[in-house]
Amino acid sequence: MANFHVPPYAPPAAIFNTVPGYAGTMSGGGAMAAPPAASIHTPLYAPPAANMFNIVPGYEGTAAGGGGAYIPPPPPSVPMPVPEQAPSQPDWHIPSISEDRAREAFAAYVSSKCCYSSDPVKDGVITNMESFNTYRYRLETFLESRSTEWSQEPYTGQPVDGGVQPAPGPWLIAAQPPAFFQEHKQTIKVPFTSSVKNCDLCQTKGKKPCTTCNRTGKRNCTSCNGSGNRESGQHCVNCRGTGRKNCLKCSGSGSCQCDTCHGKGKLLIFINLNIKWSIEKDDFVAQDSSGLKVEKLEEVSGKELFKEAQYMVYPLRGFPDVSVAQASERLVKDHQGKYAQTSRILQQRQTIELIPITKVNYKWKGNPYVYYVFGNEFKVKAVDYPDQCCCSVM
Ligand SMILES: [Zn+2]
Ligand SMILES: [Zn+2]
Ligand SMILES: [Zn+2]
Numbered sequence: 001m002a003n004f005h006v007p008p009y010a011p012p013a014a015i016f017n018t019v020p021g022y023a024g025t026m027s028g029g030g031a032m033a034a035p036p037a038a039s040i041h042t043p044l045y046a047p048p049a050a051n052m053f054n055i056v057p058g059y060e061g062t063a064a065g066g067g068g069a070y071i072p073p074p075p076p077s078v079p080m081p082v083p084e085q086a087p088s089q090p091d092w093h094i095p096s097i098s099e100d101r102a103r104e105a106f107a108a109y110v111s112s113k114c115c116y117s118s119d120p121v122k123d124g125v126i127t128n129m130e131s132f133n134t135y136r137y138r139l140e141t142f143l144e145s146r147s148t149e150w151s152q153e154p155y156t157g158q159p160v161d162g163g164v165q166p167a168p169g170p171w172l173i174a175a176q177p178p179a180f181f182q183e184h185k186q187t188i189k190v191p192f193t194s195s196v197k198n199c200d201l202c203q204t205k206g207k208k209p210c211t212t213c214n215r216t217g218k219r220n221c222t223s224c225n226g227s228g229n230r231e232s233g234q235h236c237v238n239c240r241g242t243g244r245k246n247c248l249k250c251s252g253s254g255s256c257q258c259d260t261c262h263g264k265g266k267l268l269i270f271i272n273l274n275i276k277w278s279i280e281k282d283d284f285v286a287q288d289s290s291g292l293k294v295e296k297l298e299e300v301s302g303k304e305l306f307k308e309a310q311y312m313v314y315p316l317r318g319f320p321d322v323s324v325a326q327a328s329e330r331l332v333k334d335h336q337g338k339y340a341q342t343s344r345i346l347q348q349r350q351t352i353e354l355i356p357i358t359k360v361n362y363k364w365k366g367n368p369y370v371y372y373v374f375g376n377e378f379k380v381k382a383v384d385y386p387d388q389c390c391c392s393v394m
Contacts, residue, residue: 056193058169059271062148070145070342071170096131097373102360105373109380117387124364132290132357136302137324139313139331139350141280142181143343146170148190148271155196155266162195167271171344175275180309180347184277194270202258204265210256213247217254221245277346280339284327290357292372292381300375302353309349312336316350324352 056062061071103121110116148170167190178184198204209215220226221239228236228243235241246252257263285294306316316328328350339345357374364386371382 056167056190056271058167059148059190059193062150062271064150070147072342073144073146073171073344074169097129097356097358097378099126099129101378102126102129102358102373105378105380106360106371106382109371109382110385113385113388115388116385120362120364120369120385120387124362124369126360126362127368128361130290130359130361132288132292132359134288134297134355134357135286135305135319135321135324136297136353136355137284137286137316137327137331137350138353139282139328139335140181140348141335141339141345142347142349143278143280143339144177144346145276145278145343147274147276149274150269151189151272152197152260152267152269154260154262154264155268156264158194158268160194160196160268161192162270163192165192167192170273173273177346178277181279181349182277183279186275188273188275190271190273194268197267197269199258199261199265199267201260202265206258206261206263206265207255208258210247210250210254212249213254215254217247217250217252218244219247280335282331282335284324284331285355286321286323286327288357290359290372291370291383292357292359292374296372296379296381297355297357297374300355300377300379302355302376304351305354306352307349308351309347311347312345313348313350316352319352 103126107118107121110118110121170190173188173190175186175188199206202208210217213219221228221236221243222245223238224230224236224243226243228239228241230236236243239245247254250256258265261267283298285297287294313332315332316325319325319328332348332350335348336345355375357372360371360373362369362371367386369382369384369386371380371385373380
């Protein structure tokens with residue numbers, strides 16, 4: 001008879017069971033399910049067989065190790081609410097600031113700059129103040145997104161439910177959403193997708209060779225550098241003259257516990273459902289002719305003129321500034337078109353802020369200069385401050 005060598009571990013052809021609705025789910029985390037069954041041959045772990053993962057109906061695109069798309073939600077079961085018209089507009093009150101307030105803000109700004117002399121603040125004379133108030137429109141969309149990934153943990157006798165019943169679809173699994181516009185994440189183990197598999201990394205042994213001692217269990221003695229003798233010629237006390245010490249990492253055994261299965265030799269594999277609640281936000285700032293850079297306005301807040309939140313907002317109509325109304329039309333359409341494909345829109349919110357901008361013209365030593373005061377915070381920007389001790393170019 002031939003003496004056949006039987007390997008200690010023969011990997012089965014398909015380690016993961018087929019879970020109806022979850023075919024194509026892969027191990028290792030994060031893949032997001034869009035392409036049906038496309039990625040079942042590229043798991044993160046070196047697979048012992050080509051078809052490593054089960055086919056789970058409804059979860060065909062689930063992958064291991066990240067990189068997939070979000071699962072499109074099913075169409076809403078109830079008709080979408082008919083959006084309401086924007087309520088009638090309030091009186092658009094344009095606030096203005098006094099010369100004293102402008103000078104006060106200017107003084108605070110100048111004193112915050114180490115090389116600005118305060119002379120122009122004290123001696124400068126305001127010649128003209130112009131208002132260039134502008135509007136900021138903001139649309140926020142609060143979304144729920146779902147994706148699935150194959151995951152694993154050491155098998156310690158957990159219940160194994162794969163195939164007991166069909167797995168519920170990704171959007172049928174109940175989750176507890178946070179309050180609107182609060183970002184949050186939740187991971188749920190998908191029921192009826194779990195099964196047990198051998199740990200490939202240790203071939204079910206639960207141990208792997210120690211890399212610190214190269215599986216010998218011993219290391220050179222650090223007191224005598226492995227010679228066994230001290231410089232004086234005496235035996236090294238630390239290693240009793242052997243030059244070797246037990247490896248601390250593996251306690252001299254030459255092998256360590258397998259990190260993947262925590263020494264169990266087997267893994268429970270299952271599909272995780274990752275749920276993410278997030279806010280997508282877009283701003284539009286209406287053009288103004290003050291000369292102040294639009295980016296400066298990102299630093300300040302404005303007076304809230306209008307705020308509305310509902311399931312799906314309707315583009316604003318009849319706003320005095322046409323560009324704001326157009327931005328609302330465009331962004332509402334954009335958000336609802338873009339995000340409804342991959343996520344469920346739970347709520348939208350739109351706001352209009354009035355951002356005050358005052359352009360202050362003043363004279364100092366006979367020459368004209370300009371600074372701006374803007375935002376609720378009375379932030380100042382001086383474009384051409386005349387008296388700078390160390391920053392000015394001769
Ligand atoms: Zn070791
Ligand atoms: Zn020694
Ligand atoms: Zn292992």
